[in-house]
Amino acid sequence: MARPMLPFKLSCSHCGWSKVAAPKSDALNAREVPICCPSCGNPHLNWSKPTFLESILLKLGSSALR
Numbered sequence: 001m002a003r004p005m006l007p008f009k010l011s012c013s014h015c016g017w018s019k020v021a022a023p024k025s026d027a028l029n030a031r032e033v034p035i036c037c038p039s040c041g042n043p044h045l046n047w048s049k050p051t052f053l054e055s056i057l058l059k060l061g062s063s064a065l066r
């Protein structure tokens with residue numbers, strides 16, 4: 001049984017871009033984990049844990065986006 005990974009938040013200190021993602025399997029989707037900021041190209045993204053509210057929004061959004 002695949003164990004769901006914890007949601008995470010990526011943010012860019014350069015331009016303020018941020019993204020919250022929750023990988024649904026052990027295999028990370030490259031689309032879900034950008035290696036650099038899609039907005040300004042900054043390769044030094046900050047990883048953090050999403051807040052409680054952000055994880056709720058993520059759950060709502062992930063079903064609406066598909």
Ligand SMILES: [Zn+2]
Pocket residue numbers: 012013014015016017037038039040041042
């Ligand atoms: Zn950026």
